[in-house]
Amino acid sequence: MTPRPRETSDAEILAGLARVMQRRSPVELTLADVAKEAGVVPATIIQRFGTKRGLLLANCKAWTADVSRQFAAARAKYGSPLNTLVELFVGFSGFAATPESMANFLAYLQIDLSDPEFRAVLLRQFETMRDETKKLLDAAVAARELKPCDTAALARLVEQVNAGAMLDWAIYRKGGLAAWIRRALEALLAPYRFGKLWKSGGMRRGRAR
Numbered sequence: 001m002t003p004r005p006r007e008t009s010d011a012e013i014l015a016g017l018a019r020v021m022q023r024r025s026p027v028e029l030t031l032a033d034v035a036k037e038a039g040v041v042p043a044t045i046i047q048r049f050g051t052k053r054g055l056l057l058a059n060c061k062a063w064t065a066d067v068s069r070q071f072a073a074a075r076a077k078y079g080s081p082l083n084t085l086v087e088l089f090v091g092f093s094g095f096a097a098t099p100e101s102m103a104n105f106l107a108y109l110q111i112d113l114s115d116p117e118f119r120a121v122l123l124r125q126f127e128t129m130r131d132e133t134k135k136l137l138d139a140a141v142a143a144r145e146l147k148p149c150d151t152a153a154l155a156r157l158v159e160q161v162n163a164g165a166m167l168d169w170a171i172y173r174k175g176g177l178a179a180w181i182r183r184a185l186e187a188l189l190a191p192y193r194f195g196k197l198w199k200s201g202g203m204r205r206g207r208a209r
Contacts (some may be wrong), residue, residue: 010048013038014059021059021149022101026108031055034077060118064125071132081139082193086185089162093177102170104176107141130155146192154192 018037020029031052031087035042049055071088078084096102114121136152137158165184 004123008038008040008044010058011062012200013040013045013048014055014062017055017059021104021108022098023104026056026111033059034114050158057118060125061122064121064128067125067128071136074137076110078102081136081143082189084099084132085140085158086137089122089185090178090182091138092162093124093166093181096166096170097177099170099173102166106170126159130159133158145178147187147194149192158185158187161185 010095017034020033023029024033029052031045033044034055035045045055049058062156069145071084074084074088074091075081078087112118118184134151134155137149137154141148141151158178161184162181165181166177168184169175169180174180201207
């Protein structure tokens, strides 16, 4: 008997959606686009998610539920709390690596901010990211990578600088988004570091004070 083909998972469909979202605005995106990207028929998406709104909301919920796991995985990969922090936020920029995909991201963000159900999920997402960022900053202080500081306030600044860097890059369009975010975060963290001076594009050792 021929084995039954493996059914495409919800996660695979949502991954396909994420790729389409980089190329299509909310108005342009169709369930047929997503189905083609995920290798399923549109009826499968309708059966599992109902409408386009339902699909987008499921994606938002799935990303929010995965935030803590992503922080844990990055910590295991990079070890250093500060390296983890910078590499995580740089990696998060992959969803908007081109000016066109950034414009589409902002269009989807408008839905997140205007629809109460989406906004509630987005708020949980941001609260989780800020809490996880604070944990990394606390670990960096304990590891003497950072001077003692108000890590809650610094976590808020990390979030704000990251968002501002993305908008700046979308306007100036010089170099890549990942490098733009890296420079912004390095500049923010520089005054808090123990014995390290940051230069544009890299790090050098200095004398600890």
